[in-house]
Amino acid sequence: MTSPAIAAAPPRPGPRRRLLGFAHRHRSIQLLFLLTPPVGWFGVVYLGSLAVLFVAAFWYLDPLTSAVRHDLTLRNFQQVLTNPVYRTIAVRTVVIAALVTATDILLAFPLAYFMARRASRRTQGLLVMLVLLPLWSSYLVRVYAWRVILSPGGPLDWLLGSVGVHGFSLYLTDAAMWVVFSYIWLPYMVLPIFAGLERIPSSLLDASADLGGRGATTFRRVVLPLALPAVVAGSIFTFSLTLGDYITPALVSNSQFIGNVVYDNQGVAGNLPFAAAFATVPVIVMAIYLLVARRLGAFDAL
Amino acid sequence: MRGRGLAVAAGAVIVFLYLPIAVIFLYSFNADRAQTWPIEHFTTHWFGDALANAGVRDALGLSLQAAIGATGIALVLGSLAAFAVHRLRFFGREAVSFVLVLPLALPGIVTGMALNASINTAGIGFTTWTIIAGHATFCVVTVYNNVIARLRRSSRSIEEASMDLGADTWQTFRYVTLPVIGTALLAGGLLAFALSFDEVIVTTFTAGNQQTLPIWILSNLRLPNQRPIVNVVAVLVILLSTIPVYLAQRLASDSGGPGSRS
Numbered sequence: 001m002t003s004p005a006i007a008a009a010p011p012r013p014g015p016r017r018r019l020l021g022f023a024h025r026h027r028s029i030q031l032l033f034l035l036t037p038p039v040g041w042f043g044v045v046y047l048g049s050l051a052v053l054f055v056a057a058f059w060y061l062d063p064l065t066s067a068v069r070h071d072l073t074l075r076n077f078q079q080v081l082t083n084p085v086y087r088t089i090a091v092r093t094v095v096i097a098a099l100v101t102a103t104d105i106l107l108a109f110p111l112a113y114f115m116a117r118r119a120s121r122r123t124q125g126l127l128v129m130l131v132l133l134p135l136w137s138s139y140l141v142r143v144y145a146w147r148v149i150l151s152p153g154g155p156l157d158w159l160l161g162s163v164g165v166h167g168f169s170l171y172l173t174d175a176a177m178w179v180v181f182s183y184i185w186l187p188y189m190v191l192p193i194f195a196g197l198e199r200i201p202s203s204l205l206d207a208s209a210d211l212g213g214r215g216a217t218t219f220r221r222v223v224l225p226l227a228l229p230a231v232v233a234g235s236i237f238t239f240s241l242t243l244g245d246y247i248t249p250a251l252v253s254n255s256q257f258i259g260n261v262v263y264d265n266q267g268v269a270g271n272l273p274f275a276a277a278f279a280t281v282p283v284i285v286m287a288i289y290l291l292v293a294r295r296l297g298a299f300d301a302l
Numbered sequence: 303m304r305g306r307g308l309a310v311a312a313g314a315v316i317v318f319l320y321l322p323i324a325v326i327f328l329y330s331f332n333a334d335r336a337q338t339w340p341i342e343h344f345t346t347h348w349f350g351d352a353l354a355n356a357g358v359r360d361a362l363g364l365s366l367q368a369a370i371g372a373t374g375i376a377l378v379l380g381s382l383a384a385f386a387v388h389r390l391r392f393f394g395r396e397a398v399s400f401v402l403v404l405p406l407a408l409p410g411i412v413t414g415m416a417l418n419a420s421i422n423t424a425g426i427g428f429t430t431w432t433i434i435a436g437h438a439t440f441c442v443v444t445v446y447n448n449v450i451a452r453l454r455r456s457s458r459s460i461e462e463a464s465m466d467l468g469a470d471t472w473q474t475f476r477y478v479t480l481p482v483i484g485t486a487l488l489a490g491g492l493l494a495f496a497l498s499f500d501e502v503i504v505t506t507f508t509a510g511n512q513q514t515l516p517i518w519i520l521s522n523l524r525l526p527n528q529r530p531i532v533n534v535v536a537v538l539v540i541l542l543s544t545i546p547v548y549l550a551q552r553l554a555s556d557s558g559g560p561g562s563r564s
Contacts, residue, residue, distance in 0.1 A: 020471040027390060034386035038379045038442070042401050046439055049416035056419060107315055114312035118305060125555065127316070132551055134319055136493060137543035140502045140516045141536040144523055145322035148329060153338040155325055186319065244409020247502060247520070259411050263506075266415055279412050 057276035068273060076277030086261065090281055093258045096177055097242035101189075101235045103182040108189035108234065113223075115190075116197035128194070135187035140247065146180045147251050176252040181242045188237035196230020197223070232298035239289060243282040258282055323540060330533040337529055352534035361518035362538075367430055368505075368514060369498040372437035376494040377487060379438070380445025388453040399450075405440035405504075413439065414507030421508065428510025436508035437501060441494035448490035448554070449483055456482050485553045492550035500543040515539055 023029045058072040080086050115127045134142065149155050150171045160168055170176040200223065208218040246259025258281055266275035293299070333343035352358050380402075387398050405413045417436050421428065460482075464474040502516040509517060519535055522528040 017470050024471050031390055031392055034382045038383040049420040052419055053416040110311035111315040114308050129551055133544050133547055136547040137496050138500050138540045141539050145326045155339040158339040262411055282409050
């Protein structure tokens with residue numbers, strides 16, 4: 001550039017290069033290229049489908065013709081709120097989801113604490129892997145395994161029989177749902193708590209000990225408050241995943257969850273409007289839960 | 303003493319996580335059709351029976367097609383979204399990750415019903431493609447998360463250097479950017495594959511009468527005669543969904559940037 005007289009004219013770029021160069025200088029073209037496919041998929045297909053489903057909750061099934069009428073009405077929501085059968089099912093779903101969450105916190109904490117603060121780096125890596133594998137895979141197979149374990153004549157029957165307990169079975173009970181859900185979603189609780197505990201600086205624990213806090217005091221007054229956002233983060237998963245499930249109730253219990261009613265109405269009964277209306281219950285419960293969780297700082301712990 | 307107790311509790315929870323899976327592995331070798339415990343005679347012949355079963359073979363084929371298709375779409379859409387969010391500023395940028403994680407965060411039944419209603423309304427009929435579309439919807443976020451994490455850790459200066467040295471956008475992408483995000487793509491793709499391969503809830507809404515392997519399990523597990531084969535298929539599903547997750551995790555930790563290994 002300092003000696004323009006010498007500089008030869010650069011070779012004229014080919015058409016591909018010119019096109020790419022043009023795109024490189026114009027952000028809007030890059031944006032168009034990068035965003036059109038994902039926005040088309042999610043913004044149009046997925047969110048569009050969700051919107052249609054939401055509107056469908058205000059349609060109704062004509063009781064005479066069994067055809068879906070597209071006039072807007074609140075009668076589905078009215079039925080959800082007033083019919084005691086649906087209320088019982090909704091309460092059962094929420095209560096079991098809460099029990100599962102509490103159980104998972106108790107089960108996850110010792111493992112997460114050991115992983116974060118006691119295990120060597122090697123052991124820690126191994127344990128993270130062992131917790132991750134069931135988190136990502138084989139949901140159905142793990143529920144099926146429990147169905148086999150709990151069934152009459154199965155391993156649990158044998159185990160209880162060998163210690164002298166007869167005639168006790170969890171098979172097809174609400175308690176079975178509690179056990180199986182707690183098992184299935186446990187990894188989702190372990191990992192956030194592990195990450196949360198790992199972030200606590202050791203100096204804080206040392207300081208507490210120096211100031212005379214014994215193990216239990218330090219745990220209760222230092223570790224627990226600092227781990228709370230991580231626990232809430234984990235509870236988002238365990239609570240939400242239990243709330244929306246319908247496979248586990250169908251396989252290990254005789255009771256219905258919101259999901260089972262939704263599934264049957266959508267499929268067998270052909271009543272999509274009612275299914276859509278009832279499906280808003282777990283979504284609304286979760287939305288409230290998320291608002292509370294955000295106030296407790298859970299989103300920073302995710 | 304206290305440390306010992308903690309280690310024992312941690313170990314017990316790990317055993318709890320794996321015990322049911324071990325039970326299914328053992329049952330897949332059970333010679334008896336009835337699933338009574340303890341198992342008295344062991345055999346491997348159900349594995350042959352399962353692989354010779356036409357329903358199982360068709361379902362395996364469909365599951366593989368669906369998982370490969372969904373992974374392919376997730377790789378494209380997930381990387382495009384990751385690049386857009388990382389490189390550019392635009393209206394709604396903050397909402398992208400929220401929308402992408404929505405199919406995993408919402409109950410599967412909601413996503414399933416929504417897609418089902420759309421498929422019915424559009425009148426396109428249930429095919430392998432509707433299964434792929436449903437799976438891709440919740441798989442995109444795994445690729446997006448892996449790629450954007452890698453982009454945030456890598457420096458843009460090597461790309462600027464490439465452009466300064468005369469490479470065009472495509473050459474820079476092919477020879478500089480792609481090698482940088484390669485293992486992140488692989489890890490995200492493997493997770494997407496695993497998620498798709500054993501998904502059952504969304505699939506029941508997008509498959510119509512077609513059977514993927516998990517749907518095959520679901521519709522056969524109540525039939526006493528099919529139990530031995532169901533156990534074998536269950537083991538197959540565990541292996542085919544766990545191995546990719548194992549590989550993805552190894553990739554993610556081995557090629558992690560600064561700070562991931564001391």
